[in-house]
Amino acid sequence: MPHERNIMLAQENIGSLIVKLAAPAIVGLVVQAMYNLVDTIFIGRGLGEDSVLGIAGISVAFPVQMLMLAIALGVGVGGASIISRSLGSGKQQVAEKTVGNMATMVTVASLLFTVVSLVFMEELLTLFGASAEVMPYAADYTYYILLGTVFFTFSAAMNNSIRAEGNTSFAMLIMVISSVANILLDPLFIFEFGMGIKGAAIATVISQIIGTIMVFYYYASGKATVPFSLASLRPDMSIVNESTYIGMSEFLFNVVESGLFLIFNQSLLYYGGDVAIAVFGIIIKVFMLTLMPVIGIKQGIQPIFGFNYGANQMQRVRRTISLSTYLATGLSLIFAIVVFIIPEQIIGVFSNDPALIEMGVPAIKICYIMMPFIGAQIVATALLQSLGKSKESLFVTLSRQVIFLPPLLIILPMFFGLTGIWLSLPVSDFLAFVVAVVFLHRESNKLEN
Template sequence: MDRTEMLGQENVKTLIIRLATPAIIGLMVQAIYNLVDTIFIGRGLGEDSVLGIAGISVAFPVQMLMMAIALGVGIGGASVISRSLGSGRREYAERTVGNMVTMILFSSLVFTALAIYYIEPILTLFGASETVLPFATDYTYYILLGTVFFTFSAAMSNAIRAEGNTIFAMMILVVSSVANIILNPLFIFELGMGIKGAAIATVISQIIGTLMVLYYYFSGRAEVPFYFSNLAPHTGIIKESSYIGTSESMFNVVESLLFLLFNQSLLHYGGDLGIAVFGIVIKVFMLTLMPIIGLKQAIQPIFGYNYGATNYLRIRQTMTIATYMATALCFLSMIIVFLIPEQIIGLFSNDPDLIEMGVPAIIICYLMMPFIGVQIIATALLQSLGKSLESLVLILSRQVIFLPPLVLLLPLQFGLTGIWIAFPLSDLLAFVVALFMMRRESKKMEIL
């Protein structure tokens, strides 16, 4: 049985675990290196630790825009590849791989040029005060230089995963992340480069990830190979993959724009300290969310392949098992945060004001964590079935309809605490929408 056939034949629970385990490991390592990045800066800048952490927090929305490019191409292309394989259109899958490379190179180079040219206005817009702006600029400039490497390795990892090779996709994340963890203290402490060193270490690790992707395709390991002739744009593939990837891309674009609202509100109610706390909470949240994202990446090729093969019963089994697993993982992460909030915040800095503000913030933000799993599984289902509009509506329900009004209104009554409360409330409301949409799509396929 080859890698693509197992998507339609292997025991569902065994297959999910097989595909999810390497994805989770890779993503967890990647999230840990993001944490380590912030920890090294918080510990390495001494009295400027809060400003350094705030600088990274302000730069984070720019990185999310980079991720929007990678995921828009990666998720969309992977969906086309897995469905094409399921329906026996292998040549179409091969052309999709080539077109993914073309889309990544074009979009990332355009983004880099524009972002570098407008770097200071962008960072100011995202909440950088006069004291934080130098730190944010130093970090973001070097990160932007590595955009093409980051987007390429991230997007093509999805293509590799779509053909069932989750092990190599995991290795790309693990090797590049471990390299970043090793290089961080070298550049920050040994070479005395501070926040610039953290950014340079990150870019070098992304170059390593890119080289691994190139090795995969040019060594003949790929089930769906890359051919230079497939770089020529194919209107149908670009349209289909872009349409599908729009929801995932828009999630990151909207999330990035929301940081404008969040950081400006935080600057007003909590100053630079509030932005630093938010940056820490987001990094911790991303770490605990990685197992669920890994689970999502594992089930997407199963959904896509079996939808292409019209095996709807297998889709139902996958959806049910994945939903239980995601909910359990979310609940576990909530318990851990509730048990040791002070120790978690204290990892990043010894600043007593940061810890005092951070502990209640992280507890409040995690109140509805168990409901997030259903949202992620529902999004995976809709994207894999090619339901771009529906998945976009689901994502935007939380990010646009629920969260911004709550962030604007609740602080009027509760101050800074109101900003933290907005997150669990929006999670609860988005859960209701996700549950409704998941059941509706299930009934369409007559699998309930």
């Protein structure tokens, strides 16, 4: 008899199914983004006159965290695609092997990353734009974050495997509990223990350990539709290769994103100094918070795409494309409007520094101009990943990051200075939107035929 989650993916109304699967993911991701935001707020408020240097330090460390995320999502998205399609086509054993292989892949990759990054940490931070004044703050924060790499990547990757079998509620619970723990621990370590920026990093690592423990609990308690076994840890090269192939677009997206921070931070340091890097760090944290509901929609629709494609129910796949695109675009529009109404209040939450606010208000408004066009890009990526079309997914994902943004980031500042750096973001967003719409239309027509 099919498991009730499989029946839900195959038969439930698409609109209610998207809400049911996406809502927990949205809650979890928003809370998770909140703790990144809270880290920055506590440091901005806790370092007094050094608030700009502290925020800049976290901003310089952020690309390193993006590389950690690249490992987690590369493994997580690739494995989740195999799991959902295997369940849709009745291949339970393949799904079970994939869970164990995901655990092995993410653990080995994250341990290697930790060792290499610790050895070359200062060189990395210099590359990502740390000035002599910012380096002590960036190094203190990054050192402890790197020590927690394996916990962060493991919990994030395996969260995708839990979500792939349709249990988005528990996946949400992992993110919520670990994020709330981080938010509660931040003031304790930063203020009560007087550890400053180090305390923020330690609080983050402890929260990631909690997330890892919850993943182990999920599989040990028998809650999983796709159980985990020690035997499945042994690498199956067909699964490893397919998972890597499918997850490569997500991995490269985050690696390229990290590389873009290098260009951004070096350009910002040249045109605006440490204050500009701090402003960019704030904008990115705010942007990630408002982007999380759209990413939550993506995570909710991926099992619907994968399962119904595997079950040859193409009409349900097309219906999911349509509804999720409207929903993602609508949410993005709402967030853009909010940012345009209260930009000064948003920047002011992080610091009262007059130079930071003066530079930050026009910058955040420029960066949000094309926010409503992001929804279609994310739906297109989710569809292509879920259908196992890695090359197309890679092209859509990297069109903004590789084809459009880098040249704009170099050319526009030549004419507009610091404003050109901010303008490069909305212009590249619009061009990437055009690419995403072309692929969505093409794939939708194929599914219809």
